[in-house]
Amino acid sequence: MSDTAEVKTLTIDEQEVTGRRGQTILDVARENDISIPTLCHLEGLSDVGACRLCMVEIKGSNKLQPACVTAIFEGMEVSTQTERLQKHRRMILEMLFAERNHICSVCVSNGHCELQTLGQEQGLTHIRLPYRNPELSVDASHERFTVDHNRCILCTRCVRACAEIEGAHIWDVMGRGINSLIISDLHQEWGSSACTRCGKCVQVCPTGALFDKSKIGSDHPKYPDFLPYLNLMREAQ
Numbered sequence: 001m002s003d004t005a006e007v008k009t010l011t012i013d014e015q016e017v018t019g020r021r022g023q024t025i026l027d028v029a030r031e032n033d034i035s036i037p038t039l040c041h042l043e044g045l046s047d048v049g050a051c052r053l054c055m056v057e058i059k060g061s062n063k064l065q066p067a068c069v070t071a072i073f074e075g076m077e078v079s080t081q082t083e084r085l086q087k088h089r090r091m092i093l094e095m096l097f098a099e100r101n102h103i104c105s106v107c108v109s110n111g112h113c114e115l116q117t118l119g120q121e122q123g124l125t126h127i128r129l130p131y132r133n134p135e136l137s138v139d140a141s142h143e144r145f146t147v148d149h150n151r152c153i154l155c156t157r158c159v160r161a162c163a164e165i166e167g168a169h170i171w172d173v174m175g176r177g178i179n180s181l182i183i184s185d186l187h188q189e190w191g192s193s194a195c196t197r198c199g200k201c202v203q204v205c206p207t208g209a210l211f212d213k214s215k216i217g218s219d220h221p222k223y224p225d226f227l228p229y230l231n232l233m234r235e236a237q
Contacts, residue, residue, distance in 0.1 A: 109208030141191030158201035
């Protein structure tokens, strides 16, 4: 197959763009500076379509489709900012805030939280859903890091970073639905697990669920963009 046949022409928000066969809508959108909100997606990790914030409309389909795992095709017409999508994203964010105990004013990641930032960008000023207020634990047994299940949104970034980048497979998801939890090893305390103490999971966490004990408040920035660099270095070796 020729290189020309590999190129696909499509429109995103009435803007004509091109992409390569196998690319996703999100890939092409970001290459063309078209904003689509995400939480579970992170460059350098596999995509799982978990957060459902990147849903888009595709002409000819009544269903919303996740941009991070939907491959482009020739002639595709995509809309990313319709009223239907705005309502959908606001509802997803409200459910995330209501499901656990996200109190931004006392969170260690206040000002450095992707969930908080998306809420602000979507104009979220209040939650219309009843808060569940679950009784969730905080595991501070690790010498350097803490996991606060109250802040977790189950994006599984930490699970994928630990497995795909570090190769340690420390993190996983236990339970189903509302009872799901991120766990280390076979639900051991983090400090007793086989953790290599690399901290990659902490860097990729979009909220305050995983954090460094030595950094709090405004001194708690994260640098998830280092993952593509690590992948390139590993391929070079």
